Amino acid sequence: MHNIILKYGRASSNVWSFIFSFPSSINAYAAIGFSNDGKMVKSSAIIGWISGLNGGGMNQYYLGGLSDGEVVPGEGDLYVMNETIIRPNPSIVYMIFQLKTNQPSSKLIYSIGPNGVFPDTQGMLQQHSDAISTVIDYSQGETSEVSYLKLRRSHGVINMTSWSILMIMGYIIARHFKKWDPIWFYLHASIQTISFVAGTAGILIGYALSKKVDANVNNHKNIAIIILVLGILQVFAIILRPKPESKLRKYWNWYHHYIGRILIIFAIANTIYGLSLAKEGSKWFLAYGISIAILVIITIILEE
Secondary structure (H helix, E strand, O other), X not given: OOOOEEEEEEEEOOEEEEXXXXXHHHOOOEEEXXXXXXXXXXXXXXXXXXXXXXXXXXXEEEEOOOOHHHEEEOOOOOOEEEXXXXXXXXXXXXXXXXXXXXXXXXXXXXXXXXXXXOOOOOOOOOOOOEEEXXXXXXXXXXXXXXXXXXXXXXXXXXXXXXXXXXXXXXXXXXXXXXXXXXXXXXXXXXXXXXXHHHHXXXXXXXXXXXXXXXXXXXXXXXXXXXXXXXXXXXXXXXHOOOOOOOOOHHHHHHHHHHHHHHHHHHHHHHHHHHHHHOOOOHHHHHHHHHHHHHHXXXXXXXXX
16 A cells, blocks of 8 residues: 555564555645554554655654544553654655564554545544555565455445446336336335335445444434435335325325435435445446436436
């Protein structure tokens, strides 16, 4: 990640030396965290930065939580010795330090800050813009990345397919294919049921993922909760559906139709937001955008 390099060696039985280097072109702080469980929260990190020609510093931080106030400068579980940060040439920065410990944690987290962002005068930090979790074997000198890419993409694909694409298809069938009664109803109900079950599973995968990576995605979660609640309301709507001749049927139709439309709008918005949070490439946005555009065009043609 960003050409970050870590070199280390055992100086004595209880002292380990580290050289952590990163390109000065990132123009932000860089951090190496030592974690007990591979997560950022409750880990201790050494953070360094150089801004301008001479300004810079290096400090230990305790990462007690995801909010700014829980990232505490000058605190942590590391016994840091002989720390220094230097820029021997314009292109690279070295953080050099020693830890007094019999065995450093094998679970390391590397991160960098947003471009142009450094600790303020009180040492407070903004959240990093990029991070990676690794496991290191000090005896063999081997490092493996802890990746949740498959889990993240499973969450994304399931949710974008279920809550928006399939839901829109179910909506189109219900609105424009009623002349094929009762096939349209069973097809509509089947598609929306599959969408709801799969979408619920996708949301649960997302919550499990957020716990593993300590992601600060509260807005994304909150919108997902709204979508799930709207989906549950639609389930109750089917269970409590009045007969066609009932006086309440008109109001039930309004309720069922508009709740469904609001759900789809939230689902599309949250999918786009989720793709931006995951920093997926333009191919994902393009594929999803084309899928939604085709369904919208079909809807407009059928409306006409």
